[in-house]
Amino acid sequence: MRRILVTGGGGFLGSHLCDRLVAQGHDVLCVDNFFTGSKKNIAHLLREPNFELMRHDVTFPLYVEVDEIYNLACPASPVHYQFDPVQTTKTSVHGAINMLGLAKRVKAKILQASTSEVYGDPVVHPQQEGYWGNVNPIGPRSCYDEGKRCAETLFFDYWRQHNLRIKVVRIFNTYGPRMHPNDGRVVSNFIRQALRGEDITICGDGSQTRSFCYVDDLIDGMMAMMDAKDGFTGPVNLGNDQEFSMLELAERVINLTGAGSKFTFIPLPENDPQQRQPDIALASRTLGWRPMVPLEEGLRRTIAYFKSSF
Ligand SMILES: NC(=O)c1ccc[n+]([C@@H]2O[C@H](COP(=O)([O-])OP(=O)(O)OC[C@H]3O[C@@H](n4cnc5c(N)ncnc54)[C@H](O)[C@@H]3O)[C@@H](O)[C@H]2O)c1
Numbered sequence: 001m002r003r004i005l006v007t008g009g010g011g012f013l014g015s016h017l018c019d020r021l022v023a024q025g026h027d028v029l030c031v032d033n034f035f036t037g038s039k040k041n042i043a044h045l046l047r048e049p050n051f052e053l054m055r056h057d058v059t060f061p062l063y064v065e066v067d068e069i070y071n072l073a074c075p076a077s078p079v080h081y082q083f084d085p086v087q088t089t090k091t092s093v094h095g096a097i098n099m100l101g102l103a104k105r106v107k108a109k110i111l112q113a114s115t116s117e118v119y120g121d122p123v124v125h126p127q128q129e130g131y132w133g134n135v136n137p138i139g140p141r142s143c144y145d146e147g148k149r150c151a152e153t154l155f156f157d158y159w160r161q162h163n164l165r166i167k168v169v170r171i172f173n174t175y176g177p178r179m180h181p182n183d184g185r186v187v188s189n190f191i192r193q194a195l196r197g198e199d200i201t202i203c204g205d206g207s208q209t210r211s212f213c214y215v216d217d218l219i220d221g222m223m224a225m226m227d228a229k230d231g232f233t234g235p236v237n238l239g240n241d242q243e244f245s246m247l248e249l250a251e252r253v254i255n256l257t258g259a260g261s262k263f264t265f266i267p268l269p270e271n272d273p274q275q276r277q278p279d280i281a282l283a284s285r286t287l288g289w290r291p292m293v294p295l296e297e298g299l300r301r302t303i304a305y306f307k308s309s310f
Contacts, residue, residue: 001050003027003065005108007058007099008072010037012178013113013171016219017070018042022051029064033057036075041178058095059087062102068226069110071099074148076115077183078141078269085143092147093154100158103165111167111226112155114235116276117145118170126277129170129235140270152235159233167225167232172239172278176215176298177305187212187299190250191306194259204268206247209275213240214298217291224287232286239278240291249295256299 004021008014009030014037021028022045029052030042045051056062058073074091075081081088096112103110119127120135135145158164175187182188193200221238244252247263254261283289 001025001027002067003029005029005031005064005066005069006072007031007070007095008037008074008113010034010039010042010053011072011076012041012176012180013174013215013218014070014072015041015178016176016215017072017222018045018051020219020223022048025050028052029054029066031056031058031062032073036080036180036183058098059090061098064102065106066108069099069103069108070113070222070226071096071110072113074113077180077185078144079182079184080180081144082140085140088143089147092144092151096151096154100154100164104158104162109165109167109226110155111169111222112151113222114152114168114170115144115148116170116172116237116239116278117141118149118152120145121274122276125275126241126279127237128279129237129282156233165230167228168234168236169222169225170235170237171218172213172237172276173210174213174215174218174239176302179302181306181309186210186246186249187302188306190253191257191303194253194257194261195303195306195310197259198261199264200250200254200261201264201266202246202250203266203272205265206250206263207245208268208272209243209245209277210249211240211243211277212249212295212298213238213291214293214301217293221283221287221289224289228287236283236286237278237280238283238289239280241278241280242295243275243277244295252296252299253303256296256303
């Protein structure tokens with residue numbers, strides 16, 4: 001049994017991670033300022049004796065005694081991280097400094113939830129961890145992309161300078177129950193629109209591709225990384241390497257919901273990548289990890305969640 005801190009534990013991924021860690025019997029401390037997360041996501045855990053919730057903003061220092069830290073705190077979708085871009089950068093950068101400082105003080109192992117956005121609009125496909133990315137430092141997405149890149153820099157400097165036990169995972173598009181319904185992300189958008197019988201909004205011509213990882217698979221990968229041997233720092237890509245175009249995704253959502261929705265086409269947002277696909281060879285080689293849940297099954301579970309929460 002370990003004492004584990006999950007920052008951003010009230011969010012989509014964080015709440016699933018807390019579920020799993022609590023079920024394994026660990027002593028879990030969930031820290032969240034509930035900017036995008038929700039108490040509803042973790043309400044069922046409050047009665048568990050090995051779960052504790054603290055409202056706290058990671059841009060301020062935190063003094064607790066823990067063995068492991070999963071640092072997930074950060075708004076993850078453009079509509080949320082662009083709402084207050086300065087705070088987004090602070091959350092990534094000051095949040096990383098505070099959590100790394102804590103890890104150093106209590107000699108904890110620390111994992112950073114980084115993102116495929118560190119690759120920006122990639123010119124290399126699929127993206128391997130050795131690719132340095134193609135990121136606009138001054139655009140509307142930069143607060144998130146560059147904040148996460150700087151957080152990675154801090155992790156690796158703490159590792160080089162202070163011998164901290166660090167783990168960095170680069171998460172690609174993940175979906176599943178407890179996604180924020182209004183986060184503007186493509187999976188939640190399509191499902192919400194289909195369930196309401198509205199037309200489905202496609203950016204550009206819908207030929208741009210994404211890969212979608214089901215949340216349970218992602219959490220498996222994240223926990224495997226935390227448990228991997230100390231010398232393995234990452235960064236390691238976690239995501240599903242199967243690509244689907246936006247049009248294919250929309251068609252599947254329409255089939256599974258039985259909606260009669262049509263398509264409406266709107267212009268692509270600025271700096272929106274044409275293609276995004278992880279190379280997950282490193283994760284599969286070092287962690288023995290691969291995503292297992294097919295898109296069809298993951299969508300079915302997500303649609304069931306959205307139906308029940310409407
Ligand atoms: N979901 C994905 O597809 C995806 C992809 C790449 C990376 N990630 C990363 O994974 C992490 C979790 O993402 P998610 O999808 O669960 O998003 P989310 O918005 O549901 O969760 C983020 C959580 O962090 C909390 N938070 C935000 N700022 C905070 C602060 N200053 N102090 C304390 N808590 C704060 C929010 O309230 C929320 O509960 C994020 O760091 C995100 O960048 C997610």
